[in-house]
Amino acid sequence: MNRHLLSAADLSLEDATLILDTAAELAELTERATVKKLPTLRGRTVVNLFFEDSTRTKTSFELAAKRLSADVINFAAKGSSVSKGETLKDTALTLEAMGSDAVVIRHSWSGAPVNLARIVRGSVVNAGDGTHEHPTQALLDAFTMRQKLGRLEGLKVTIVGDILHSRVARSNVLLLKTLGAEVTLVAPPTLLPTGVDTWPAEVSYDLDAVLPKSDVVMMLRVQRERMGAAYFPSAREYSRRYGLDVDRVRQLQDHTIVMHPGPMVRGMEIASEVADGLRSTIQDQVANGVSVRMAVLYLLLGGSESAIGSEQ
Amino acid sequence: MLDAPALSRVVDRMAHELLEKTGGGADVVLLGIPTRGTHLARRLAQRVQAFEGLTVPTGSLDVTLYRDDLRMKSPRALEETDVPADGVDGKLVVLVDDVLFSGRTVRAALDALADLGRPRAVQLAVLVDRGHRELPIRPDYVGKNIPTSLRETIHVQLSETDGADAVLLGPAAS
Numbered sequence: 324m325n326r327h328l329l330s331a332a333d334l335s336l337e338d339a340t341l342i343l344d345t346a347a348e349l350a351e352l353t354e355r356a357t358v359k360k361l362p363t364l365r366g367r368t369v370v371n372l373f374f375e376d377s378t379r380t381k382t383s384f385e386l387a388a389k390r391l392s393a394d395v396i397n398f399a400a401k402g403s404s405v406s407k408g409e410t411l412k413d414t415a416l417t418l419e420a421m422g423s424d425a426v427v428i429r430h431s432w433s434g435a436p437v438n439l440a441r442i443v444r445g446s447v448v449n450a451g452d453g454t455h456e457h458p459t460q461a462l463l464d465a466f467t468m469r470q471k472l473g474r475l476e477g478l479k480v481t482i483v484g485d486i487l488h489s490r491v492a493r494s495n496v497l498l499l500k501t502l503g504a505e506v507t508l509v510a511p512p513t514l515l516p517t518g519v520d521t522w523p524a525e526v527s528y529d530l531d532a533v534l535p536k537s538d539v540v541m542m543l544r545v546q547r548e549r550m551g552a553a554y555f556p557s558a559r560e561y562s563r564r565y566g567l568d569v570d571r572v573r574q575l576q577d578h579t580i581v582m583h584p585g586p587m588v589r590g591m592e593i594a595s596e597v598a599d600g601l602r603s604t605i606q607d608q609v610a611n612g613v614s615v616r617m618a619v620l621y622l623l624l625g626g627s628e629s630a631i632g633s634e635q
Numbered sequence: 636m637l638d639a640p641a642l643s644r645v646v647d648r649m650a651h652e653l654l655e656k657t658g659g660g661a662d663v664v665l666l667g668i669p670t671r672g673t674h675l676a677r678r679l680a681q682r683v684q685a686f687e688g689l690t691v692p693t694g695s696l697d698v699t700l701y702r703d704d705l706r707m708k709s710p711r712a713l714e715e716t717d718v719p720a721d722g723v724d725g726k727l728v729v730l731v732d733d734v735l736f737s738g739r740t741v742r743a744a745l746d747a748l749a750d751l752g753r754p755r756a757v758q759l760a761v762l763v764d765r766g767h768r769e770l771p772i773r774p775d776y777v778g779k780n781i782p783t784s785l786r787e788t789i790h791v792q793l794s795e796t797d798g799a800d801a802v803l804l805g806p807a808a809s
Binding site for chain 2: 344362628
């Protein structure tokens with residue numbers, strides 16, 4: 324039975340821990356022991372189906388699949404049959420007829436991966452759907468936190484910025500809840516989604532009050548491309564109240580790490596000195612993304628049936 | 636089949652044989668196959684240290700991702716791979732496992748080892764050889780030969796993982 328990774332909420336504590344432990348061993352193999360190619364998924368085909376621009380995530384999935392010896396087909400929507408009017412369903416069925424074992428999908432519609440999972444026989448991995456979810460980003464963030472701080476249980480994680488448009492925030496809140504961390508969301512009221520009070524997280528409007536208590540500070544990009552109207556008076560005003568600058572970093576505990584899922588806007592939500600500073604894990608997150616995606620692909624595709632994920 | 640003192644004597648003998656057969660063990664690297672092979676590799680290294688005062692680099696080699704039966708069951712959790720800092724290039728690598736049965740684990744280990752580097756030579760040490768090889772693989776050091784039927788099971792217990800040392804012959808599987 325093939326299963327899917329559609330939402331961070333699909334992962335039990337056992338599943339999530341298995342992914343993180345597997346990723347840790349894979350990181351050890353590919354980085355310390357410098358094994359650049361494992362035979363594990365030889366003969367399997369992974370399709371990268373990206374309907375939305377993405378460099379980081381697409382490259383990361385491609386590298387992960389290739390390091391496990393899978394064949395990778397990159398299907399970009401621009402310049403393809405999609406621009407000629409083909410539906411998601413027909414695109415998916417075409418790719419499946421070509422023999423794909425897994426589809427990694429990025430789409431601007433929230434829920435596109437769930438629909439895809441109902442159509443195709445192979446595994447579907449959500450690589451970001453609209454403002455909904457981005458589960459592998461949450462997994463690599465959790466992996467980075469565990470790597471840097473040694474644990475997740477009881478960790479105080481503060482996520483700052485455009486929560487409204489952020490699939491990263493939603494997936495992180497869901498996964499970190501499962502893993503036992505305590506999340507606080509900090510944003511201007513206009514950038515919080517309705518119903519945020521039902522999320523398993525605290526909400527605050529005051530960044531300076533939350534920072535000294537945090538073990539992890541995760542800054543999010545303000546997603547202007549998803550904004551039709553003005554959500555705050557000016558970039559400068561936003562930056563002054565919700566940006567992480569050098570003065571704010573001084574309020575942090577010694578061990579606190581600063582994360583950003585990228586792409587970042589330097590000078591807006593995060594100062595350059597902070598992004599390049601010693602606390603920043605931004606480069607680690609990118610490297611860990613490959614290990615975590617290798618783990619997900621191995622656990623979904625490596626055997627006769629998937630070891631993780633949800634059925635659809 | 637073996638109690639704790641007998642198992643200890645067997646490991647002593649294997650360490651002596653290793654020293655003898657490798658001409659003093661100067662360029663030997665011991666790589667155990669998790670989990671019990673790793674513990675056995677460490678024990679062999681401790682004995683060599685005690686007998687000759689020689690520190691043998693010791694590590695762990697997980698073969699899960701190289702197994703030929705991966706496609707036949709649900710993906711399994713990975714075990715630790717920990718290769719000594721000097722690597723395996725030009726070394727005499729001795730693979731260590733608890734039980735030698737079909738030989739498929741050792742085949743996977745040889746593939747995994749080839750991805751790590753190019754040893755001068757590879758040898759195999761096992762605590763128990765229970766027969767029934769399905770591949771042309773033979774051990775260089777054997778703790779104990781235990782002829783078994785295919786329906787029987789061999790349980791190697793080590794104090795590190797199981798609380799006590801013993802080798803048990805299990806009842807024929809029903």
